[in-house]
Amino acid sequence: MKAMILKQPQQRLQPSDVGTPSIEANEVLVEVEACGVCRTDLHILDGELKNAKLPLIPGHEIVGKIVQLGKVVKGFKEGQRVGVPWLAYTCGKCSFCLNGQENLCDNAIFTGYTKNGGYGEYVVANENYCFAVPDKFDSISLAPLLCAGLIGWRSYRLAGDFKRLGMYGFGGAAHILTQIAHAQGKEIYAFTRPGDEKGQKFARQLGAVWAGDSTQAPPHPLDASIIFAPAGPLVLTALKSLRKGGAIICGGIHMSDIPAIPYDLLWGERIIRSVANLTREDARTFFETVERVPLKTSVTEYKLENANEALDDLRATRFEGAAVLSIRP
Ligand SMILES: [Zn+2]
Ligand SMILES: [Zn+2]
Incomplete structure (x- = not known):
């Protein structure tokens, strides 16, 4: 063969x-x-x-x-x-x-x-x-x-009970989950590489209520975020927009190092976890x-x-x- x-x-x-x-x-x-x-x-x-x-x-x-x-x-x-x-x-x-x-x-x-x-x-x-x-x-x-669907789904479930969900890295998994989330009445906030306007437009077409650069802050604090891009610094970025008690889910199997996290950002029972x-x-x-x-x-x-x-x-x-x-x- x-x-x-x-x-x-x-x-x-x-x-x-x-x-x-x-x-x-x-x-x-x-x-x-x-x-x-x-x-x-x-x-x-x-x-x-x-x-x-x-x-x-x-x-x-x-x-x-x-x-x-x-x-x-x-x-x-x-x-x-x-x-x-x-x-x-x-x-x-x-x-x-x-x-x-x-x-x-x-x-x-x-x-x-x-x-x-x-x-x-x-x-x-x-x-x-x-x-x-x-x-x-x-x-x-x-x-x-x-x-992308299945492990994305596990990440989505582990994000807990949320209304507003961020997704960092809008590729295979995010494009599937956004459609499911939209159908379930959730709000998706899509973060792409800086300047990827095509990717942001794609996210909005699939039902994201907001799409922007990963360097931008969303208009509201988020209940949870899933990070699909393999870039550790995004954990810090995502924490800055996470409400108290919210969760950051790292959905990839490999990620570059996560920078030092000021404890203030994690305080308030925020959670960071991986999905395997x-x-x-x-x-x-x-x-x-x-x-x-x-x-x-x-x-x-x-x-x-x-x-x-x-x-x-x-x-x-x-x-x-x-x-x-x-x-x-
Ligand atoms: Zn895979
Ligand atoms: Zn076993």
Whole structure:
């Protein structure tokens, strides 16, 4: 099968022809139709996330059709369309798994990071960690929901009970969450890179009540903010506009250092927390919500062999919304 392969961090992906993988009894073989390109892929490529399996087929926002079922697979049929997310396996035995926090599992395996992902024609998934996906989206539009949507949703839920929510970094996740938040009667305040008027216009079109530069203060204090951009200084910026008792959620897997925080800014029971991975329960509630709200993903499509270009464009913010590799349309 054709695949784009990372041989070493800080190198370009190599177009390669590799054997189609075989499956275990509890796995399914998925013919990949679409795979989203996520900022986490950049952190893996750059070597900011350690311990990647090498060589690696990246990609963890996968939509495709099941073409082969393992011997004991019960939950799926051949030909069925499924989504394969970042969380590929958890042990079910560690204290986190036993406490409903499988996203923190000590022995977790991650798609497109510690096992091969969707930048290729086929991917193997454990039947317990992939799921049926809503019919109302084609595979290309659906792919960004598998991480930007899902982990964005976990961030959104951890932001607590809010009316006014800030989002720093208006990319794949923010463009999905803004539509959900708008449908739920929340107010979104979108912060982009300074001078990114196109991005701000895009945010307002999707329902943000206010959009501006990350250097600007919003017109009111905010109840919570999610930071998607991997820039630590934004934590300090966001705290300055956060009301007492509010929360700052860092939604990315990697971030540059956070500068020293004057205690006055944190005082008043303000919270700063990170979000790690997802649970299958997040996926269940997310897709339930997605079925009920009007949602349209904004997608720029690339061919599999142009994955490097898609990653370059993501790094340089050259598109709105999300990038998706179209693999078998
Ligand atoms: Zn575990
Ligand atoms: Zn991701």
